[in-house]
Amino acid sequence: MNEDDSSQIYSYLSGAGYEPALKEEDAEIFILVTCSVREKPENKALSKLGELNLLKAENPNIIIGVCGCMAQRLGDKLKVGRPYLNFVVGTEQISSIPSIINSIEDGQKYKSRLSLSEKTSDLHLPGRTNKAQVGLREFIPIMYGCNNFCSYCVVPYTRGRERSRETQDILDEIKYVADRGCIEVTLLGQNVNSYGQTLQEPKTFAYLLSKACEIEGIERIRFTTSHPKDLSDELIDTMAQNDKICKHLHLAVQSGDDEILRLMNRKYKIERIYSLVEKLRKAMPKISITTDLIVGFPGEDEKAFENTLKMVRDIEFDSAFMFSFNPIPNTPAAKMEGQRLMKDKNKSLERLIELQNSITCRKNKDAEGEVKKVLAEGFSTKGEGELTGYTDGLKIVNFEGDKSLIGKIIDVKLTKGSLYGFQGELVK
Numbered sequence: 160m161n162e163d164d165s166s167q168i169y170s171y172l173s174g175a176g177y178e179p180a181l182k183e184e185d186a187e188i189f190i191l192v193t194c195s196v197r198e199k200p201e202n203k204a205l206s207k208l209g210e211l212n213l214l215k216a217e218n219p220n221i222i223i224g225v226c227g228c229m230a231q232r233l234g235d236k237l238k239v240g241r242p243y244l245n246f247v248v249g250t251e252q253i254s255s256i257p258s259i260i261n262s263i264e265d266g267q268k269y270k271s272r273l274s275l276s277e278k279t280s281d282l283h284l285p286g287r288t289n290k291a292q293v294g295l296r297e298f299i300p301i302m303y304g305c306n307n308f309c310s311y312c313v314v315p316y317t318r319g320r321e322r323s324r325e326t327q328d329i330l331d332e333i334k335y336v337a338d339r340g341c342i343e344v345t346l347l348g349q350n351v352n353s354y355g356q357t358l359q360e361p362k363t364f365a366y367l368l369s370k371a372c373e374i375e376g377i378e379r380i381r382f383t384t385s386h387p388k389d390l391s392d393e394l395i396d397t398m399a400q401n402d403k404i405c406k407h408l409h410l411a412v413q414s415g416d417d418e419i420l421r422l423m424n425r426k427y428k429i430e431r432i433y434s435l436v437e438k439l440r441k442a443m444p445k446i447s448i449t450t451d452l453i454v455g456f457p458g459e460d461e462k463a464f465e466n467t468l469k470m471v472r473d474i475e476f477d478s479a480f481m482f483s484f485n486p487i488p489n490t491p492a493a494k495m496e497g498q499r500l501m502k503d504k505n506k507s508l509e510r511l512i513e514l515q516n517s518i519t520c521r522k523n524k525d526a527e528g529e530v531k532k533v534l535a536e537g538f539s540t541k542g543e544g545e546l547t548g549y550t551d552g553l554k555i556v557n558f559e560g561d562k563s564l565i566g567k568i569i570d571v572k573l574t575k576g577s578l579y580g581f582q583g584e585l586v587k
C-alpha cells in the first residue's frame with residue numbers, strides 16, 4: 160500500500176509540474192510515506208525526520224511532509240517538537256498534496272487533513288490513470304481499508320472501513336499498465352478475499368481475477384493479502400484454472416492456537432487452516448504457501464506457542480514473515496492482560512524462525528533440478544552478466560544471462576537452493 164501511495168504522490172506531483180530529484184541532496188520537497196504496522200517502521204520514520212531537520216538547517220526552503228498510516232494515527236502530534244515539519248496529511252488526502260505544497264510555497268501555515276471517508280466516490284483515484292512510470296511489475300490496489308478489527312492491528316483506524324474499487328476501474332488500470340509494458344500485476348488489499356462486497360452490484364474476487372486474466376499483455380497476476388476466513392472454493396478453482404494466476408498464496412495465519420486466534424479476533428480456528436491448505440494443495444500441487452506469524456501475543460503461554468510450532472511443522476509453509484507482538488497504542492491488544500516480556504517474546508521468535516528457516520531451506524534444496532518460469536527483471540546485485548527474477552511461487556532466482564532477456568519470462572533450471580532463494584541456469 161505504501162508503494163502505491165508513493166506512486167500516486169509521484170503521479171499527482173508530476174501532474175502539477177514537479178520533477179523527481181536524482182539525488183537526495185538536490186531535493187526541495189521531502190514526503191515520508193509512513194507505516195504503523197509495528198514500532199520499528201515508526202521509529203525509522205522519526206529518525207529520517209531527524210536527518211531531514213539537519214538538511215533543512217542548511218537549506219530552510221526545504222518542504223517536509225509526512226503521510227501514510229503514522230500520519231493518520233498521530234496527526235498534528237507529529238509536529239510537536241518538530242517546527243521544521245511543514246505538513247502532515249492522512250491516508251485519504253494524498254490528492255491534496257500539490258495544493259498543500261503550493262500554499263506552503265506561498266507562505267501559508269498548514270493544518271493537518273486527516274478525515275477518513277466511507278464513500279467509494281471519495282477514494283483517491285484520479286491520479287491512478289496517469290501513472291508516470293510503468294514497470295514490469297505493478298501494484299494495483301483493488302480496495303482500501305478493512306472491517307476486520309483484528310485486536311492488534313491499526314489499519315481499520317488509519318485506513319478506514321473497507322471500500323472496493325469498481326471492477327471496471329481496476330480492469331482499465333491493468334490494461335493501462337499492460338499497454339505500457341507491464342507483464343505482472345499484484346492486486347492489493349488488506350483482505351482481497353472480501354473484494355466486491357461493498358460495491359453497488361457486489362462482485363467476487365474470483366470474478367475480478369478471471370476478468371483480469373483476459374487482459375492481453377499481462378502474463379502474471381498475483382494478489383495479497385488473503386484472510387483465511389474469506390478464502391472461497393470459487394477462488395481456489397479460479398486460481399487452479401487460470402495459468403496467468405501465479406501459484407502462490409500468502410495466507411496470513413498469525414497463530415496456531417485457537418485461544419490466541421480468538422483473542423486476536425481472527426474469526427477462524429486452526430482447523431480451517433489445515434483444511435484450506437489441503438484444498439489448495441489438492442487443486443494446485445506445486446502451490447507455494449507463505450504466511451505471517453506473530454509470537455508473544457498477550458496470554459500466549461508455552462502450550463499455545465507449541466501449537467504454533469506444531470502447525471508450522473505440519474503445514475510446512477514455503478516461508479513466513481515472523482514477528483514478536485508489538486503493542487500499537489489504542490488497539491485492544493495493547494490493553495490486554497498477560498503482556499509478555501520482550502526478552503521472552505524474542506526467545507520464542509528465535510525458536511520459530513529457526514524452525515521455519517530449516518523448513519524453507521529444505522524445501523528449496525528439494526526443488527533443486529526443477530525448471531521454473533522466471534520473469535527476468537534486471538541485473539542482480541552482482542551486476543551485468545547475472546540476471547534476477549521471481550518464479551511464479553515468488554522465489555527469487557539469480558542466473559547468468561544478458562540484457563536481451565530482461566522483461567521476458569524464461570525457463571530456468573534451479574541449480575542451488577538456499578534460505579533466500581536460488582541460483583539457476585538458463586534452459587536453452
Ligand code: SF4
Nearest residue numbers: 305308309312314349
Ligand atoms: S485483516 Fe489485516 S488489515 Fe484488517 S484488521 Fe486484520 S490484520 Fe489488520
